[in-house]
Amino acid sequence: MQLIREIAFLLHKELTLELRQKYALGGILLYVLATVYVVYISFVKVDPANWNTLFWIIILFASVNAVARSFLQEHSGRQLYYYTLANPIAVLVAKILYNFLLLLLLSVLTLGAYSVVAGYLIRQPVPFLWAVLLGSLGFSIALTFVSAIASKASNASTLMAILSLPLLIPILATVIRLAKASFIPKAGVMIPIKSDLYILAGIDMLLLGAALILFSFLWRD
Amino acid sequence: MKNCATFGPHMIRMSKRIFLLAFLLTTTLFRGMAQTAPGDDFMRSMGKMYVVVTAIGIIFLGIVIFLIYLDRKLTKLENQTKHND
Amino acid sequence: MIIKHGWKLLGVVILIYTFIVGLLVPLKSGILEVSPQSVQPGRNISFRVLGYNTHYLSGEIRAWLKMDEEYTLASSQILIQNDRELKVIFGIPRFLPTADKVQDFTLLLDNEVDGAHLLPSAVFVTQDSINPAMGRLEWPPERITDLHEKEGITFPFRNILAETIRNTYFHVPMWFAMIFLFLGAVFYSGRYLRSKRSVDDFRAFTMIRVGVLFGIMGLLTGAVWAKNTWGAYWSGDIKQNMTAICLLIYMAYFVLRQAYEDPDQRARIASVYALFAFAAMIPLLFVIPRLTDSLHPGNGGNPALGGEDLDNTMRMVFYPAIIGWFLLGLWMAQLSFRIERLKERLLENED
Numbered sequence: 096m097q098l099i100r101e102i103a104f105l106l107h108k109e110l111t112l113e114l115r116q117k118y119a120l121g122g123i124l125l126y127v128l129a130t131v132y133v134v135y136i137s138f139v140k141v142d143p144a145n146w147n148t149l150f151w152i153i154i155l156f157a158s159v160n161a162v163a164r165s166f167l168q169e170h171s172g173r174q175l176y177y178y179t180l181a182n183p184i185a186v187l188v189a190k191i192l193y194n195f196l197l198l199l200l201l202s203v204l205t206l207g208a209y210s211v212v213a214g215y216l217i218r219q220p221v222p223f224l225w226a227v228l229l230g231s232l233g234f235s236i237a238l239t240f241v242s243a244i245a246s247k248a249s250n251a252s253t254l255m256a257i258l259s260l261p262l263l264i265p266i267l268a269t270v271i272r273l274a275k276a277s278f279i280p281k282a283g284v285m286i287p288i289k290s291d292l293y294i295l296a297g298i299d300m301l302l303l304g305a306a307l308i309l310f311s312f313l314w315r316d
Numbered sequence: 317m318k319n320c321a322t323f324g325p326h327m328i329r330m331s332k333r334i335f336l337l338a339f340l341l342t343t344t345l346f347r348g349m350a351q352t353a354p355g356d357d358f359m360r361s362m363g364k365m366y367v368v369v370t371a372i373g374i375i376f377l378g379i380v381i382f383l384i385y386l387d388r389k390l391t392k393l394e395n396q397t398k399h400n401d
Numbered sequence: 402m403i404i405k406h407g408w409k410l411l412g413v414v415i416l417i418y419t420f421i422v423g424l425l426v427p428l429k430s431g432i433l434e435v436s437p438q439s440v441q442p443g444r445n446i447s448f449r450v451l452g453y454n455t456h457y458l459s460g461e462i463r464a465w466l467k468m469d470e471e472y473t474l475a476s477s478q479i480l481i482q483n484d485r486e487l488k489v490i491f492g493i494p495r496f497l498p499t500a501d502k503v504q505d506f507t508l509l510l511d512n513e514v515d516g517a518h519l520l521p522s523a524v525f526v527t528q529d530s531i532n533p534a535m536g537r538l539e540w541p542p543e544r545i546t547d548l549h550e551k552e553g554i555t556f557p558f559r560n561i562l563a564e565t566i567r568n569t570y571f572h573v574p575m576w577f578a579m580i581f582l583f584l585g586a587v588f589y590s591g592r593y594l595r596s597k598r599s600v601d602d603f604r605a606f607t608m609i610r611v612g613v614l615f616g617i618m619g620l621l622t623g624a625v626w627a628k629n630t631w632g633a634y635w636s637g638d639i640k641q642n643m644t645a646i647c648l649l650i651y652m653a654y655f656v657l658r659q660a661y662e663d664p665d666q667r668a669r670i671a672s673v674y675a676l677f678a679f680a681a682m683i684p685l686l687f688v689i690p691r692l693t694d695s696l697h698p699g700n701g702g703n704p705a706l707g708g709e710d711l712d713n714t715m716r717m718v719f720y721p722a723i724i725g726w727f728l729l730g731l732w733m734a735q736l737s738f739r740i741e742r743l744k745e746r747l748l749e750n751e752d
Contacts, residue, residue: 365565367564370625375575378621382611
């Protein structure tokens with residue numbers, strides 16, 4: 096109970112901080128718009144298979160940029176303050192939840208902007224929804240943890256990209272395959288998505304478990 | 317007697333392969349230089365045996381590169397100890 | 402002394418065994434090529450057959466074209482050219498006992514020395530007028546009996562693999578050794594986080610170093626093998642991709658180590674990353690490849706190691722080969738580890 100209250104408090108803190116400094120959110124929004132427009136200019140007409148792949152690649156890079164700030168941008172003094180007050184697990188879970196919400200928002204924004212310029216090609220929303228949900232969760236867990244790993248290095252943001260991109264490839268590959276089911280024209284025909292869903296949920300759980308166990312070794316400094 | 321009859325050709329093939337192994341690198345080098353056509357025909361001769369030879373060569377090279385790497389590290393350490401003395 | 406160094410000796414002895422047996426045991430007899438490959442029914446056709454490791458001059462040869470368990474056609478005449486070449490003449494009836502337009506046949510040869518050997522889908526017969534009922538009449542029931550077995554220890558012959566089947570003892574164990582070394586690194590990383598002794602971190606670090614080397618050697622040997630069997634160095638096969646990603650993840654580990662100056666902080670963060678990276682790799686190595694189509698055996702519905710690609714004779718070399726290469730890898734990692742430890746001691750003395 097104590098843990099949940101701590102998580103809720105920390106999550107609330109993250110959200111208020113984020114809303115106070117509006118340029119951060121605005122920056123991500125601008126990043127998404129710029130990337131989508133670059134994609135539009137380079138491709139002009141996109142068929143469903145490329146639509147899907149490009150969408151997730153935009154999300155991938157936007158996520159790395161968005162989450163990178165979660166541990167990198169905090170003053171070490173303030174960090175120390177939290178850590179003396181709260182349970183490390185609560186700190187990590189709050190960050191993961193916050194980044195999860197951020198990535199969901201990011202996905203919605205990207206989907207909107209992307210649909211405007213490249214067309215809305217989704218025929219069956221259910222697999223795509225699952226892909227966005229579980230994919231954002233997986234990205235958020237992996238990226239939050241990696242940003243904690245990279246945060247104390249001198250060239251943290253480069254390190255963050257090097258460390259996280261290969262780690263995200265399994266999630267990305269599964270998500271793209273899962274989302275493919277959304278581009279089948281007939282609404283009646285469902286291609287089986289169960290195994291991909293299980294794999295994705297399994298990867299998320301695995302990463303979450305590893306992150307929770309290992310985080311307590313990271314923050315003590 | 318029958319055993320002998322079946323074993324004879326195997327022996328010839330075996331000695332052929334020992335020869336092959338012994339001249340593993342030199343043969344590859346020489347044939348590679350002599351041949352102007354793409355290497356496929358050569359790689360696929362003798363039942364594609366040279367594919368195995370190349371694989372073993374790659375592993376051998378990998379281990380040698382590792383040895384060179386260790387050697388350089390050790391040299392550095394040795395130089396450091398000399399400074400200390 | 403013996404216990405301390407015995408495992409290195411064991412590794413070397415096993416590898417010597419692997420090299421000797423793996424390279425010297427001959428392949429079974431097989432058929433390399435049959436021409437023409439595509440024929441029409443209703444005439445006598447002479448096929449040129451190229452054998453591999455065959456001894457056609459030594460004894461009576463029999464030949465069949467086999468459609469399925471029921472329908473088989475014996476050759477009408479066999480002309481022996483030399484030990485590795487035959488001219489086999491089949492009188493193919495006017496109609497085939499099938500409603501398909503194109504039917505593939507397995508060529509089966511048998512003699513006393515080489516034993517029975519065959520080439521699946523060796524000949525394709527294209528029939529213009531289809532009449533299965535007539536076909537069944539024209540194909541007399543034929544029984545294949547008294548097939549011989551090749552004597553002695555042999556490895557199986559696969560048409561596109563030929564001698565490269567021996568790469569099973571050199572290419573495949575690279576991957577296994579890599580995984581075992583990474584597992585060792587996981588063990589020592591975990592131990593470091595408990596003990597905080599720098600030697601544990603060095604052990605993990607050097608094991609990853611050798612593991613990555615083995616991974617690269619596995620990729621390169623695989624590329625050469627793939628070029629000469631599948632036709633391209635890089636076919637984008639799932640296992641190639643997964644190994645490449647795996648190597649990227651562990652190369653990032655080296656970059657991470659470089660990024661931290663303080664030895665304790667570096668060791669702690671590197672250990673945490675090694676554990677997290679391995680967790681992230683589990684689906685990459687063990688789940689996703691099994692669900693995707695692959696050219697490798699053991700994936701996407703192909704029979705796993707076993708079945709026809711790995712027979713009992715090969716197992717007797719393959720399993721020891723894995724242990725041998727792994728022990729060699731451990732030895733290499735240990736040498737590297739001892740150098741790292743020495744370096745640390747020297748630095749301590751300087752201070």
